[in-house]
Amino acid sequence: MPVTDSIADFITRIRNAGRARNKTTDIPYSKLRENMSQLLLEKGYIKNFTVITTEKFPIIRVDLKYGATGESAIKEITRVSKPGRRVYDGKDIKKYLGGLxxxxxxxxxxxxxxxxARAQGVGGEVLFRIY
Structure with a gap:
């Protein structure tokens, strides 16, 4: 089934896998999703990700990160800008949860x-928020 919002699909797959306590989740590949996965890896929200080329289409396998007591490293992940309502913010973007x-x-x-974005003095479309 075609996906109309690939970013929301990415977020939902990660959120659902975390709630189900899955170790990994597979996400259809796109360059945008790979870049978002790389950023989540750099910020410590996921353990690792790999791009797997299959016969039909490539996928991104995301290894989720959990704490010592089994709680997910991602407490909340929510889409901000949606296809019906785009949200843009300038270089003076506010901190989410006071920087947490x-x-x-x-x-x-x-x-x-x-x-x-604040350090580089740029703005853009706010894709999602995470903590």
Whole structure:
């Protein structure tokens, strides 16, 4: 079945896998999803990800990260900008949860966090928030 919002699909697959306590989840490949996975890896929200080329189409296998007591490293992951309501923010983007969480933006510099956007003085579309 075709997906109309690939970012929401990415977020939902990660959220559902975390709630089900799955170790990994498979996500259909796209360059945007690979970049978002790389950013989540750099910020410590996932353990690892690999791009797997299958006969039909490539997938991204995301290894989820859990704490010592079994709680997910991702407490909340929510889509902000949606196809029906795009949300953009300038270079003075506010901190999410006072800096405890992150906004992930799509900017002219690529997929970056709110902290990086403030440091570089750029804005962009707010894709999702995570903590």
């Amino acid at each position: 969480g992150l906004y992930i933006l799509s900017s002219s510099k690529g997929i970056i966090t709110d902290k990086e």
